[in-house]
Amino acid sequence: MLWPLLRCQKARKYLKGTSVSFVLFILSNLMRQKIRTGLTVLGISIGITAVVALGIFVHSAKVATEGLIQAGGSDFIIGRDGSADLTLSTVTEDEIAAVSAYEEVEYVTGALIAIFGVGSSPFFLQFGIEPEALDFFEVEILEGTRLSPGATDEMLLGNSSSVGADLGDTIEIRDLEFTVVGIYDTGASMLDGGAILPLAAVQEYERKPNIVTIAFVRTRPGTDIESLKARIEDDYPNLAAAATLDEVGDIDQGTQILDAVELGISAIAIFIGGIAVMNTMVMAVFERTREFGILRALGWRTRRIIQMVIGESLLLCLIAAAAGSLLAIGLTQLVILFPAVSSFIEIEYTLNVFLRGLIVGVSVGLLGAIYPAYRAARLSPAQAIRYE
Amino acid sequence: MNDQAPVIDVRDVVKTFDKGLTRALDGVTLSIDKGEFVSITGPSGCGKSTLLHAIAALEKPDSGEIYINGEEITSKRDLSRYRARTIGLVFQLHNLLPNLSASENVQVPMYEISISPRERRKRADELLGLVSLQGKEKKRPTQLSGGERQRVAVARALSNGPPIILADEPTGNLDSKASLQVIELLKNIQREQGVTLVLVTHNASIAEAADRAVHMLDGRIESKAED
Numbered sequence: 001m002l003w004p005l006l007r008c009q010k011a012r013k014y015l016k017g018t019s020v021s022f023v024l025f026i027l028s029n030l031m032r033q034k035i036r037t038g039l040t041v042l043g044i045s046i047g048i049t050a051v052v053a054l055g056i057f058v059h060s061a062k063v064a065t066e067g068l069i070q071a072g073g074s075d076f077i078i079g080r081d082g083s084a085d086l087t088l089s090t091v092t093e094d095e096i097a098a099v100s101a102y103e104e105v106e107y108v109t110g111a112l113i114a115i116f117g118v119g120s121s122p123f124f125l126q127f128g129i130e131p132e133a134l135d136f137f138e139v140e141i142l143e144g145t146r147l148s149p150g151a152t153d154e155m156l157l158g159n160s161s162s163v164g165a166d167l168g169d170t171i172e173i174r175d176l177e178f179t180v181v182g183i184y185d186t187g188a189s190m191l192d193g194g195a196i197l198p199l200a201a202v203q204e205y206e207r208k209p210n211i212v213t214i215a216f217v218r219t220r221p222g223t224d225i226e227s228l229k230a231r232i233e234d235d236y237p238n239l240a241a242a243a244t245l246d247e248v249g250d251i252d253q254g255t256q257i258l259d260a261v262e263l264g265i266s267a268i269a270i271f272i273g274g275i276a277v278m279n280t281m282v283m284a285v286f287e288r289t290r291e292f293g294i295l296r297a298l299g300w301r302t303r304r305i306i307q308m309v310i311g312e313s314l315l316l317c318l319i320a321a322a323a324g325s326l327l328a329i330g331l332t333q334l335v336i337l338f339p340a341v342s343s344f345i346e347i348e349y350t351l352n353v354f355l356r357g358l359i360v361g362v363s364v365g366l367l368g369a370i371y372p373a374y375r376a377a378r379l380s381p382a383q384a385i386r387y388e
Numbered sequence: 389m390n391d392q393a394p395v396i397d398v399r400d401v402v403k404t405f406d407k408g409l410t411r412a413l414d415g416v417t418l419s420i421d422k423g424e425f426v427s428i429t430g431p432s433g434c435g436k437s438t439l440l441h442a443i444a445a446l447e448k449p450d451s452g453e454i455y456i457n458g459e460e461i462t463s464k465r466d467l468s469r470y471r472a473r474t475i476g477l478v479f480q481l482h483n484l485l486p487n488l489s490a491s492e493n494v495q496v497p498m499y500e501i502s503i504s505p506r507e508r509r510k511r512a513d514e515l516l517g518l519v520s521l522q523g524k525e526k527k528r529p530t531q532l533s534g535g536e537r538q539r540v541a542v543a544r545a546l547s548n549g550p551p552i553i554l555a556d557e558p559t560g561n562l563d564s565k566a567s568l569q570v571i572e573l574l575k576n577i578q579r580e581q582g583v584t585l586v587l588v589t590h591n592a593s594i595a596e597a598a599d600r601a602v603h604m605l606d607g608r609i610e611s612k613a614e615d
């Protein structure tokens with residue numbers, strides 16, 4: 001990422017004369033106030049931890065949701081446009097029928113999703129589908145049997161569910177009792193942490209007759225999926241079709257809110273971190289006023305003085321970014337120990353979230369350095385030498 | 389030597405502080421030849437440091453001109469280059485950067501001239517040898533005696549081979565033996581390398597040892613002692 005910057009002529013000119021020993025000089029300046037440097041690094045790294053850890057969770061949650069959208073052989077899903085949360089979307093059976101009437105649509109099936117505490121699991125995902133749709137969702141039965149057609153008191157349990165029941169056990173959901181007839185695996189972490197029940201049963205205890213949460217659509221080979229989605233949305237303005245996670249934002253505004261929260265937290269981290277770094281660097285510049293005077297008297301250009309201050313600030317923040325990223329990994333590993341979390345998402349680390357931590361760190365370093373560097377550059381050398 | 393134009397030619401320089409209330413330099417005229425050793429004495433507050441700072445282009449005079457090798461410096465734009473290459477400075481106190489070794493301190497001015505880090509280190513170690521500090525290259529200022537520290541400062545002043553050395557009470561807080569060592573060192577460099585040396589001192593016997601002793605009072609040059 002820095003390489004194109006270094007190749008830019010102007011940047012190279014600006015960095016002229018920087019060398020390993022200059023960087024070591026900068027580092028040794030930071031090490032002179034170990035406690036202050038340490039505390040500043042700690043403060044900034046906490047902000048970066050928040051940014052990175054949140055990024056990891058949001059990404060992992062998105063991957064889990066994506067797993068759900070792409071469950072089985074579906075090309076896209078259909079939900080109610082503008083729903084606050086995916087689980088609050090409602091699609092009627094009439095609307096499903098209307099979608100299935102499109103020529104390009106090969107198969108549509110609805111799923112009613114409910115999430116609430118069952119047994120020892122605080123957020124237990126219940127996926128109500130037509131028993132015939134098990135094949136469509138590529139549900140692999142590991143133990144026991146499938147749901148029998150027409151059954152209303154049977155359920156299948158995901159292999160990573162934390163509800164604490166086994167094959168043959170009965171589980172009470174709302175006022176109804178269900179017998180676990182099979183254990184399954186789909187590969188989608190959200191589904192595997194919950195249960196699959198007959199659609200009719202979920203509709204009954206959720207008091208949502210003839211309603212599903214979302215519909216899964218498979219098209220005929222050779223279909224232009226984009227234009228089909230657009231046509232459905234045109235014909236039925238209340239519906240939104242989503243093939244990718246980005247499009248799910250229309251049905252699940254929660255993901256959009258999460259994106260906004262991420263951005264907000266990054267901005268706050270930059271702002272607060274910037275002030276902390278500024279404070280530290282202003283102190284460093286003031287207490288070393290005489291040294292700055294000596295450096296100027298020995299012929300150092302203001303440019304190099306600025307480089308030194310910005311360099312110290314950046315190095316401080318890069319250390320904080322590294323520490324914050326490690327803390328974030330530790331934190332996410334800790335949180336994933338809770339079944340409530342692990343039954344929903346699998347933690348996934350992407351370069352992107354760490355890059356964001358780095359960007360926050362660099363921004364903090366640059367922002368915090370502006371004023372101190374300006375002060376250092378403005379010092380009159382003669383005045384600075386006389387400074388005691 | 390007499391036929392040559394002076395290396396340092398200060399003409400009627402005035403420098404005031406506190407909105408003109410303090411006249412630190414009140415019309416100073418002084419010319420110094422190439423290779424000359426000039427000492428400056430005078431009571432505290434008479435403007436000695438201010439004069440050196442003006443010559444080193446650290447302080448801009450209110451009026452008057454300063455010619456260095458025939459070139460006027462008060463209106464020069466790139467003062468850093470001038471400070472780095474033409475002037476070698478030695479101060480009295482807190483002269484070295486405390487977190488750098490002796491060798492690294494000597495290298496500080498070399499950052500502004502384009503030489504390789506290896507060359508920089510080599511030259512610094514040579515200069516430390518010149519001031520009899522071989523073997524102490526890696527020592528921090530706190531691990532050196534006061535006299536040794538000032539010798540590091542002298543080596544640093546020489547690092548870019550400047551034709552002029554300005555020393556502002558370099559022996560101020562040293563005992564007489566250490567003072568003598570530092571002064572001898574400066575004199576040797578002046579003699580052997582043809583460097584022009586301007587030395588501010590309170591010590592009368594050191595001042596006498598110069599080619600020319602200049603006395604200052606209230607921002608003016610009082611009298612010129614003949615030698």
Ligand SMILES: Nc1ncnc2c1ncn2[C@@H]1O[C@H](COP(=O)(O)OP(=O)(O)OP(=O)(O)O)[C@@H](O)[C@H]1O
Binds near residue numbers: 430436
């Ligand atoms: N930055 C400044 N602001 C205000 N007054 C100053 C400043 N620098 C010097 N002065 C004043 O200018 C006068 C000359 O100061 P200078 O430091 O040149 O004296 P000096 O001869 O070097 O004294 P000393 O022997 O004590 O070092 C003094 O009255 C001093 O207070």
Ligand SMILES: [Mg+2]
Binds near residue numbers: 556
């Ligand atoms: Mg003085």
